[in-house]
Amino acid sequence: MEWMNRLSLKARLLVIVFFSISICSFIAISGFLYFNKQEFYRGITEKSRAIHLRLDAAAHYVATQDGLGPVIDRMKAKYKSPEEMTKEDKEIVLKQVPIVAAMKIGSKDADKDNYEFRIFSDEPRNKDNSATKEELEIFMKFKADSALKDLVVNNGETLTVFRPVRLEKEKGCFKCHGDPQTSPWNNGKDILGYKMENWEEGKLHGVFAIKTDFNKLKLASSNHDFIPPEGILILGIILGAVIALIMATLMIKKPIQGLSAITNDLNTSGTQVSSAATQIATSAEELSQATTQQAASLQETSASIEEISSMVSNNTSNAQEASLISEKSLGSTQRGKEVVDHMIKAIGDINISNAGIADQISTTNKEIENIVKIINEIGDKTKVINDIVFQTKLLSFNASVEAARAGEQGKGFAVVAEEVGNLAAMSGAAAQEITSMLESSIRSVEEIVKRSKDSVGKLIIEGKDKVDSGTKIAHECEEVFNDILSNISNVSRMVSEISSASQEQSQGIREITKAVAQLDQVTHQNTSTASQSSSAAGNLSSQASQLNALVQSLVRTIEGDK
Template sequence: MPSGQRAGYSLHLKLFSAFMVGAVLLLATGSIAFYFSMKVQSYYEHILRKNIAQERSISRMRDSVNDELRYLTRLSVNLMSDKEYDDVFKKIDGFRLEYKNQEAKLKQVIEGGDQEEDYAALASVGAKLESSVNEVTHLFKTNSTNPDRIRLVSVYYSELEETISELFAKVAKMDSFITDRIKHSEDEASRYSATGNTLTSLAVVLGFLSAFVLGVVLSRYLTRKLSFVAEQLDIQAKAMITVSEQLIKGSEDIRQRTVSQMEAIGKTARSTAEINEKILQNAENSKMSAVRSRESQEAVAGMRTGINQLNEAVGKISDGTLGIANEVQSSHEQMKAVVALIQEISSKTRIINDIVFQTKLLSFNASVEAARAGDSGKGFSVVAEEVGNLARSSGVAADEISSMLGRSVASVEKMVVETKQKVEQLVNDSQSKVDEGIESSENVIVLFESVESGVNDVLSRMDGISQATQEEAEGLRLVQDAFRELETLAGANRTAVLDFERQAGSLRTQSNSVMMAVLQLQEVLRGGQRVA
C-alpha cells in the first residue's frame, strides 16, 4: 500500500456488508414467521391426520356392521343349502374380524385423548353385538332343519337390531365429535397462517427500508470515489491508445521483415531439396549397382561351383567307363566259360551217340534172339523194336543237339570278339573326351577366378561410393532439417507478430472502450453533463 494512503474496506466488501445487513434482517424476521407458521401447520396437520384416521376407522366399522346385518337378514328370509349357509357364516366371520381390526386402530388413535369414555361405550356395545351374533350363529349351526333356523334368527333378529341401532348411535356421536374437531382445527390453522403471513409481510417491509437507507448512504460515498476513478481511467486510457498505435506500427515493420526472411529461406530450402533429391537418386543407383555386382558375384561363385561339380561328374564318368571296361572283360571271361561249358556238353553228346549206337546194337541182337524163340519170343521182339525206335530217336536228337551246340559256340565266340573290340574302342574314345573336358573345365575355373576377383573389386568400390553418397544425403538432410527449423521459427515469428498486432489492435479497441465507459460513468455521476 502506498505511503500516506489510509487503510479501509474495499467497495466490494462494503456493498456486500450492506446487502448482508438487509438480508440478515429480512432472513431473521422471515425465518421466525416461517418457523411459527410451519410449527402451527405441523401441529394441526397431525391433529387432522389423527381425526381423519378416526373417521376412516369408524366408517369401516359401520360398513362391517351393515354387512353383518345384511347377511343375517339373508339367514332369516332365505332357504339355502348347507354349503350356502357355511359361505354366509364365513362372510359374517370376515366382517367381524374387519370390525375388530378397525376397533383396535381406533383405540390406538384416541388413546390418551378426550374420547376414551365414548370409545369404552362403543366397545361395550360392540362386545354385546358380537356376543349376540355368536349366539345366533351357534344356535343356527346346532339346528339342522331350515324352519328351526329361520325361527331362531327371527327370535334374535329384533335383539340384534336394537344392539346395532345402539352401536350406530355411539358411532354417530363419535363421528359428530370428530367432524366438529376437524372444523375447529382447520379454523385454528387458518388463523395462525394469517398471523404468519402478517409477520412475513412485516419482515419484507423492514428489509426494504433497511436496504433503502443503506443504498442512499452508499450512493453518496460511491459517487465521490467513482469520480476520482473515472478521471484516472481517462488519463490511463489516453496513454494506452498512444502506446497501442506505436506498437501497431512496430509490429507491421517486423512482419514485413519476417515475410522477406521466410521467402529467402524458402528458396534456399527448395534448392537444397533438389540437390538432396539428386543425391538420393545417385545413392539409389549406387545401391542398385552394388546389388547387381553382388548378384554377379553370386552367379560367378555358382558357376565355379557348377564347374567343380562338372569336373567331379566327369571324373565319375571316367571311373564309370573303366568300370564298364572291367565289367565287359569280366563278361568276356564268363562268355569263354560258357563256350567251354558248351564244348563240354558237345563232348557229352558224343557219349550219348555212343550209347545210342550200343542201344541199337542191343535192340538188333534182341530181335534176332526173339526170332529164334518163335512165338514165345514175340513179346520180347516188340520190346526190342521199341527200344530200337527209341535209340534212333535219341540218336536224331543227339545229332541235332550237337549241331546246335556247334552253331552256338561259333556265334558266342564271334560275339565275344566283336564286343571286346567295340568296348575297347568306346572306352578309349570316352577317356579321350573326359580328359579334354577336364582340361577345359580347369581353364574355365581359372577364367572365373579372374572374373570373381574383378567383381569383388567393383563391389568394394560400389560400397565405398554408396557409403559416401549416404553420408552426403545425411548431411543434406541435416541442412534441410535446419532450414525447416528456420522456416518454423520464421513462421512462429510471423504468427507472433500477427498475434502482437491483434493484441495491439485489441489494446487500442479496449482503450477506446475504456474511454467510452469513462465518459458514460462521468455522465452518470454528473447527471448527463459530459466532461470535455
C-alpha cells in the first residue's frame, strides 16, 4: 500500500471518481440486468402457470363432457378383453381421459410456445414417465404438502414450473386407477388392460413440468428486451469513466490549487502560531516570575509603607511638639527681646550714671584739691608752729641761761626752762613729723588724685566704650531677636504646615496602603492568571504542534508522500 500514500489528493480523487463511476455503473447495470432477469423469469413463470391452467381447464372440460363412461360401455360391448381392442379404439378411450387430454395439449403446444412438457411419477404406468432422482425430490415435496399448488425451479439456464396431478373421483380417475373390483373386465384391469392400482381420492400420482430453456427462448424471440453483450457494456463503462475523469480533473483542478494554497498558508500560519505560542509560553513564564517578584516587592513596599507610616506619625507628633516648642520659643524670644530692651535701657542708665560718676569724681577731685589746700594750709600753720617752737626753744635757752645766772634760785626755773625746751624740741620734732607727714600726705593725695584721675578717666572712657559696644551689641541682639522672632514665626508656620502635611501624608499613606493591598490582591490574581495563561500557553503550544502535525499530514494528504 506504499504506492497509495504517495498519491496526491488529486490523484486520489480521480481514482475515487473512476472507481465510483465504475462501481456505480457496474451496480446499475447489474441491477438492471438482475431486475430485467427477474422480470424475465417472472414472465416465464407466469406463462408456465398459464399453460398449467390451460391444461387444468382442458382436463376439466373433458371431465365435464362425461364421455368416458359411455365409451367404456361401448368398448365392453364390442370387445371381450382389452387385448382385442384396436389401436384406434384405445385412442378413443384415451381421448376421454381428462389427464390424457391435458397431456396431449401440453405436448402439442410445446414447440409453439417454446417450452418442454413432461409428466413424471414414482409409480408410472408408462416407463417414460419414471421420475428421475431430481424429479422424485420434487414429487416427494408435493406428496408431503397436499396444499402446495406449484413449484418453480430455476437453474439459470432453464425454468421449470411443476404442478401436482392428484386423482379425483369427479374426473373419473378411479375408473382406471381405482378399485380393481370395479374392473370393466372383472379381472382387476381397466378398460385398456392396465392393472388397476386401487388408489384413493386425492392421491398424488404424477407431476406436470413445464420447462423453458432460456437460450432457446432468446433464439426464438426477436421481440424480447434487448440485453447488450457484456463487452459493449464494459466499453460503455470505460468510456463513461474516462469522460467523468476528464470532467472531474477539470472540476477539481481549481479547488485542489486553492487547497494547496490554503495548506501552504496553514503551514506558515501553523509555524507562526507555534512560535507565537512558544513566545506566549515564555512570556507567561516570565510574567509569572515577574508577578511573583512583584508580589515580593509589594510585600516589601507594604512593610516600607508601614515604616513610613510610623515615621510620618512620629513626624506628626514631632511637628506638634515642635509647634509647642516654637510657641514656647516665641514666648521666650519675646521675653528675651523685652529683656534686651530692658538691657538697652539699663545700659543707657549705666551711661547716665557713668556720666554722674564722672561728675562725682571731678567733684571729689575738687574736694580733694580743697583737702590738699587745707593740708597746705595745715602745713603753713605747722610752719607757724615751727616758728613758735623755735622761738620757744630760743626762749627756753634764754631762760636756762638766766636761770643759770640766777643760781640756786633759778634752779627751779632752769628745770622748767629745760622742760619747756624739751617740750619745744618735742613739739618741733612733732611739727617736723607733721610737716613731713603732710608733705607725704599731699604727695600721696596728689598721687592718688592723679592716679585716680587717670584711672577714672581711663575707666570712664573704657566704660563709655564698653557701654557703647554694649549698646551696639544690645541693638544687634535686638535685631537678632527680631530675626529670631520672624524666624520662629516662620518656623511655627512651617511646623504647622509640616503638621498638616504630615496629616495629609498619613491620609495619603492610608490610601497607599489600601492601594497596595488592592495591588497585592491584583498581584495574587495576576499570579494565578499568569500561571493559568502559562499552562494555557503550554496547551496552545502543544495544540499548535498538533496543528502543525495535522497540517503536515494535510499537506501529505493533498500532495501525497514525496
